[in-house]
Amino acid sequence: MGLPQKGLAAADVLAEIRALRDADLPTHGGHLFAYVYDPALPGLDELTQAAHGLAGHVNGLDPTAFPSLLALENALVADAASLLGGGPGTVGNVTGGGTESLLLAVKAARDSRPDVAAPRLVVPATAHAAFAKAAHYLGVALDTVPVVNLRADAEAIGAAIGPDTVLVAASAPSYAHGVVDPIPEIAAVAAERGVRFHVDACFGGWVLPYLRRLGADLPDFDLSVPGVTSISVDLHKYAYTPKGVSVLLHRSEELRLPQYFAYAGWPGYTMINAGVSSTRSGGPIAAAYAAVRHIGDDGYLHLAEAAQSAVHILAGAVNATDGVHLAAEPETTVVCLGADDGVDLFVLADELSARGWHTQPQLSYGNLPATIHLTVTAAVAPTAADFGPALADAVAATRERGPVQLPPLPALTPAEVTPALIRTLAEALGVGTGDGMAGVNTLLDAATPALREALLTAFLSFLQHPAWD
């Protein structure tokens, strides 16, 4: 493509973007159960867009140059701390997302132990993939501990802690199944060994406190638990802010100090960064501030109630439908379902999509079967009652279609996966032709994790090519 010779009119550029957006899954309307978090509050998008516009050019590189951004960030950190059991010693930062928050928690822990030459991170097997990414980026070894009934096992985690363990982490709740780990028990074993303990509340940190107020039977999971040294919460999830905002809290300033990167060894400005990015836009932070202030405590309570009622309706529909079952009893805002014999889970996901319900298939892993994940937000409440009939219909259609029949495939090792092979495979499986993803998911499900990684990496690389024409 390349740059247009003459700049386009503003209206034409916007029209181009709108046309591209038509191909996307619907971000609003309560029919997409992953990626997006929709409170369905009229006017909120307009407000956050305006706030973003006020601060989009402000640079978080130097908070002394732009005190507005520092004030917004400190306000959001105080909001998160007040929600998550923080006290007078609590400090924190706004980051660009959950992955960055976890990366920084791992960095702070690693750099707090310069005496450990080969640092290790202990997590339950259900911990978010971002911990593996953090471990990989930071040269920390990852120890994953098996879970029991999808929940972390405090005793097994205690047994996995060794002299080189710099951090233990667990989820409140896990993304895949929405299960809250036994945080007080894990905190106790970590504290006993003098090891930092991070609670990954990226998914649920902004909704769990409200679910508990509504009477949900959930364990303590935040900084009120002794032994929890840090906690993360994504505002772009259940605080319903636009994307690009998470908060990482530490119990004390001393614990946070090794999170910073400082460098004065060059002729330019001395660089001091709390996070991964140096230059960073004030836009997402201002937008988040606007959303949090505008929704307020009562607003979040109502949104949690709406999400909770939607979860009950969806879970009830799963229980009432022959051929599917709940893979985990919903305790937060995730509904996770499995398919019984005779119902192909990946075909079912396609049949649900065809009926306008966009869910997230999760591949089998170890002894955990494949499941369908639904992240349930407040926007689902008004449409939840329509899910049951659609599910029953989709299950019937799935039975009729039968399981995916793959053509015999050559045995592949990850090293044999090339972009050319992926091009052929993508064509053979009809990827992108609107025929659904069941074939692809079946193929991936049969592959080892290492082969899944290689196949999907090559596929993404195949997609990510310059748009020359």
Ligand SMILES: *Cc1c(COP(=O)(O)O)cnc(C)c1O
């Ligand atoms: C979403 C999520 C993350 C990663 O957050 P991103 O904002 O996608 O980087 C980490 N942990 C949990 C539990 C999550 O749900």
